[in-house]
Amino acid sequence: MKKRVILIVLDSLGVGALPDAAEFGDTGANTLGHIISEVPGIQIPNLIELGLTKIEGTGFLPGPESPSGSFGRLKELSNGKDTITGHWEIAGLYTEIPFRTFPDGFPDDFIKEYEEAIGVGTLGNYAASGTEIIKELGPEHAATGKPIVYTSADSVFQIAANVGVVPLETLYRYCEIARRMLVGELQVGRVIARPFELDNGVYARTSDRKDYAVSPPGPTLLDHVSNAGMTVYAVGKIGDIFNGKGITVSIHTENNMDGVDKTVEAMKKDFEGLVFTNLVDFDSKFGHRRDPAGYAGALEEFDARLPEIYNFMKEGDMLVLCADHGNDPVHHGWDHTREYVPVLVYGRHSRAGVDLGTRDSYADIGATIADYLQVGMTAVGTSFLSDITR
Numbered sequence: 001m002k003k004r005v006i007l008i009v010l011d012s013l014g015v016g017a018l019p020d021a022a023e024f025g026d027t028g029a030n031t032l033g034h035i036i037s038e039v040p041g042i043q044i045p046n047l048i049e050l051g052l053t054k055i056e057g058t059g060f061l062p063g064p065e066s067p068s069g070s071f072g073r074l075k076e077l078s079n080g081k082d083t084i085t086g087h088w089e090i091a092g093l094y095t096e097i098p099f100r101t102f103p104d105g106f107p108d109d110f111i112k113e114y115e116e117a118i119g120v121g122t123l124g125n126y127a128a129s130g131t132e133i134i135k136e137l138g139p140e141h142a143a144t145g146k147p148i149v150y151t152s153a154d155s156v157f158q159i160a161a162n163v164g165v166v167p168l169e170t171l172y173r174y175c176e177i178a179r180r181m182l183v184g185e186l187q188v189g190r191v192i193a194r195p196f197e198l199d200n201g202v203y204a205r206t207s208d209r210k211d212y213a214v215s216p217p218g219p220t221l222l223d224h225v226s227n228a229g230m231t232v233y234a235v236g237k238i239g240d241i242f243n244g245k246g247i248t249v250s251i252h253t254e255n256n257m258d259g260v261d262k263t264v265e266a267m268k269k270d271f272e273g274l275v276f277t278n279l280v281d282f283d284s285k286f287g288h289r290r291d292p293a294g295y296a297g298a299l300e301e302f303d304a305r306l307p308e309i310y311n312f313m314k315e316g317d318m319l320v321l322c323a324d325h326g327n328d329p330v331h332h333g334w335d336h337t338r339e340y341v342p343v344l345v346y347g348r349h350s351r352a353g354v355d356l357g358t359r360d361s362y363a364d365i366g367a368t369i370a371d372y373l374q375v376g377m378t379a380v381g382t383s384f385l386s387d388i389t390r
Helices: 031-038 045-050 083-090 108-118 130-144 168-181 221-227 256-267 281-287 292-311 363-373
Strands: 004-010 070-074 123-127 148-151 156-162 190-199 202-205 210-213 231-235 249-251 273-279 317-322 341-347 355-359
Touching (some): 004 083, 004 256, 004 292, 004 363, 045 341, 083 363, 123 130, 130 148, 130 190, 130 202, 156 168, 168 190, 168 210, 221 231, 221 273, 221 363, 231 256, 256 273, 256 292, 273 363, 281 292, 317 363, 341 355, 341 363
Parallel strands (some): 004 273, 070 355, 156 190
Antiparallel strands (some): 070 341, 148 156, 190 210, 317 341
16 A cells, blocks of 8 residues: 655644744734634535544534544744744754844845845835735836835745836846845845736736745655655645755645645655645735635635545545644734644544644654654654554
């Protein structure tokens, strides 16, 4: 029997504030809970059937007495609440020292040096919502050709440009230059290309976003799987988050539903190993934009695709759903929230209805997958495979 794991990250679907949330300004955050309270008619029957609302602290909707999957919640062991920290921990890598953030913008001397390197001035250089800053500075950007640079509570240097003003290849070059320069004391987790368009007076981001991340400082689950001669399909921004390390096939996606399409396409292939998918719209389109109704709609869309995913699961397949942090759409500000994340596990050889409780680290996912695929164990994390295996 060939063994495969389909690991899907519902980006930012937190399930309640962690005990140390106050240290991050996130007291009371609860992404799933606040979505359900704001959109009481939400229809996510398949996620509920898997056990989503049986997880401690998520009993906002009635659920089955005996769910079809195993369920639990995980603490974030690492010091942070950003995309890279969350994904790396899922894959078994602990981040003790958080990536540096620049809430007041990047130093003037760096910006001057950067402008000299790219040959043009910049606009912005402050913390902002990406959708808001392109509306604020879009006209000046169009008039001057200067790219818009900004950051957030995460460790990011984001560069936005209208692709009708700055060609996409030029924007990517600006990002590559920034990535080379942002090292040492100025190192950030990611440099992000944020292309957008102006269509009939409306600013809209395109799907050509590209993340330039630092490489993981040590081996992760992905390395262990690929080093064992198995396949690692990276669907969505996974390839960027791990900077290609440990990945055998990287697949770009346009949006959540395209991410599901690409995941199903990978599942149809004959291989052993891992499909690692990130569905980013939950976070980028709805969490950061503080849109609970939109978030609820995206969850309903994904929920409706779950039977299709089940249909293409083979005998030795294990499906794992989780998140990488929270992004409460009714919380203050525009940034991620420090929360527990859910874990749901389903497969023909996985027991149903097992309450995995509250786990000490996101890395328990990576440890369990490594255990199941019988590859090298991750640096941190405790496998729960024996709890869920028939």
